[in-house]
Amino acid sequence: MSEGTPQEDSSHTLPDWASNHPCYNHQASCKFARIHLPVAPNCNIQCKYCNRKFDCPNENRPGVASEILSPLDAVRRVRFARNKIENLSVVGIAGPGEPLANEETFETLKMVRRIHPDLHLCLATNGLLAPVYIDRLNELGLEFATVSIAAMDPYVGKKIYDWVRWNGNVFKGEFAFKVLSQNQWQAVELFVNSGILVKINTVFIPGVNDDQIGKIAKKAADMGAHMLNVMPLIPVEGSGFEGHRSPTNKEVKLVRDYCETSIPQMRHCAKCKADAVGLLGEDISFCL
16 A cells, blocks of 8 residues: 555445546546535524625535525426436535525435436535434435534634524534534434445635644544545635635645545545536536
8 A cells, every 4th residue: 555545445445336426536527427406595504614695607616506496496407407418427415505404405305316316316414414314315315425524623613613503592602513513423424324425525724723634534534434525715705714814725735635644535626516517617507
């Protein structure tokens, strides 16, 4: 084994059935397309790096969408996309809010599974509600799950998350992060045990969570996650980190190189919007 690569084990070996997911397989990213369905506007946490109010067709920023679709319109969009794109392989729901905080997510996935059983189902989540809905997701045949985790320690987490809504209550500070973090890691465990392939997304915020990302990588690997995606902070107008700097390309590479000793890294991320369609980096959603 070469230095700087994670040990081979079952969690890091991409199964054949997953080889045409463009996010999980770099080689597939220029051959197979995905479609994100923006059916989930509501969110149950407030990340300080997030502001979904700003969106334009010329940007690529996770968590934003140009419009919200009903489940029926979302399924129609999948049909239109299949007519335009031969190699569409994945249907995902990534917002623009938290998918699991919106019943429309489940309605959409159910219809897509029934009408297009050959397409992979993918979900991006903050993890808070995943332990509650794991059985429903398994019944729907979810195959891929991305869990966004930005910190391990409460004193850091409280700097990243403004509030968490859980069981009808809104929590703030370190306690809010503890609730979120506990559910996030339980989500990873449940997804892995269900045979769902797990990717972890971590926003790199210089000077805030630099020392957390390596810890996240190690725990994710230990729990059987397949891949880590280190995403550089995008300072967004109106967000808590509006004036914060983005990490440099060199800083991002150093963090990825360090984390790769624990878990494979996604280095080809296109920072997809919640309504992206097409190959990674070649969005054609405006044509649909």
